[in-house]
Amino acid sequence: MHKQAWLRQHLKCLACGGALAAAGEWRCGSCGATYAVINNAVSFIDAELAAQTKVDAPNKVSDHAYNTTARAIITAVEAQGGMALDCGAGLRDFRSEHLVQVEISAYDNIDVLAVNQALPFADASFDAVISLDVLEHVSDPFASARELARVLKPGGVLFIDVPFLQVEHGYPHHYFNMTRMGMRQLFEGMLECQAHVVPRSGHPGHVVWSMLQGFRVGLPRPERAEFESLTVGELMALGPNGIRDMYENAFNEEAAWRMASTTQALFTKPWDQAANRLGLAVNELAAFRPRKAKARPAALAQRVRASPALAPLKRARLILSKMFAGARRSFRAE
Numbered sequence: 001m002h003k004q005a006w007l008r009q010h011l012k013c014l015a016c017g018g019a020l021a022a023a024g025e026w027r028c029g030s031c032g033a034t035y036a037v038i039n040n041a042v043s044f045i046d047a048e049l050a051a052q053t054k055v056d057a058p059n060k061v062s063d064h065a066y067n068t069t070a071r072a073i074i075t076a077v078e079a080q081g082g083m084a085l086d087c088g089a090g091l092r093d094f095r096s097e098h099l100v101q102v103e104i105s106a107y108d109n110i111d112v113l114a115v116n117q118a119l120p121f122a123d124a125s126f127d128a129v130i131s132l133d134v135l136e137h138v139s140d141p142f143a144s145a146r147e148l149a150r151v152l153k154p155g156g157v158l159f160i161d162v163p164f165l166q167v168e169h170g171y172p173h174h175y176f177n178m179t180r181m182g183m184r185q186l187f188e189g190m191l192e193c194q195a196h197v198v199p200r201s202g203h204p205g206h207v208v209w210s211m212l213q214g215f216r217v218g219l220p221r222p223e224r225a226e227f228e229s230l231t232v233g234e235l236m237a238l239g240p241n242g243i244r245d246m247y248e249n250a251f252n253e254e255a256a257w258r259m260a261s262t263t264q265a266l267f268t269k270p271w272d273q274a275a276n277r278l279g280l281a282v283n284e285l286a287a288f289r290p291r292k293a294k295a296r297p298a299a300l301a302q303r304v305r306a307s308p309a310l311a312p313l314k315r316a317r318l319i320l321s322k323m324f325a326g327a328r329r330s331f332r333a334e
Contacts, residue, residue, distance in 0.1 A: 007112070011026070014118055016028060016030050018030030040108075044112065044114040044115075062133075064092075077127050078098045084098060084126060084127060085151065086131075088134030100112060102119070119148075119150075124153045124154065128157050129158045129159070130160075132160070135186070136176055139173070145186040145187055158191060162178045165207045166207075168258040180196060218258075
């Protein structure tokens with residue numbers, strides 16, 4: 001079946017659930033609601049829904065290619081003459097008559113503009129659903145998970161990838177990362193987990209690199225150069241408090257938000273008085289008091305490097321440097 005014919009059968013009105021007919025714009029036969037076509041994609045995002053779901057047009061373009069597993073799933077759906085959904089597809093150079101690509105931005109490959117929390121498809125529409133690096137960017141991942149499960153056919157497969165230890169990144173917003181238990185809790189009682197792995201693209205090596213990279217770019221150039229000169233052993237010897245004390249005053253505030261170990265907040269339930277019920281002055285609480293710049297322990301890195309605990313590391317580095325120097329001399333001689 002041609003994809004446009006399939007969409008006419010499976011798209012539904014968000015207002016009443018009625019069937020839609022396409023004639024330039026898409027119109028509901030039951031309540032008369034209309035849905036515009038933008039760059040060949042039918043749009044189910046209006047200003048009210050965008051505000052409810054906190055959707056903004058992204059200031060970045062997500063343009064990753066499908067990985068091997070996603071392509072294998074799409075190929076299997078094509079072989080059976082079924083239909084797959086890529087919910088949060090981004091800009092891709094791959095299209096298929098058996099793949100509906102959904103986004104909040106009208107890239108050339110997109111078929112439907114919709115938010116993950118309110119998908120405009122009938123129940124049990126898709127043989128497979130793909131959601132790659134999307135649910136961290138939605139304001140309500142549990143509502144999104146319910147929608148993904150709702151539009152999946154019984155026996156259908158959901159292939160999903162979400163981050164755990166990643167720095168904050170926006171397309172344009174980043175709300176939630178997930179532990180392994182959190183991932184499973186999203187679909188508790190709706191879908192059965194058949195396999196759950198740490199892929200090569202999610203190896204802890206990516207975490208180490210991204211955290212070091214995020215930290216270094218948050219520093220001004222002089223402190224950045226000093227940080228880059230430290231070895232892993234020296235950083236470990238400093239410990240978290242030592243690293244904080246060395247760079248607290250210099251560290252970029254936005255970078256601190258992107259990779260904070262924790263954040264703290266104080267909320268108040270609305271009432272008809274100006275102050276909170278306890279009469280607390282928020283900026284007088286220790287956690288929220290404006291911070292005064294602390295004197296930087298300038299010699300801390302030097303003291304760490306002089307520590308006896310690093311003697312084995314220094315000897316190893318000396319041995320390795322001599323080995324490499326000898327290898328370079330031999331190479332030049334040849």
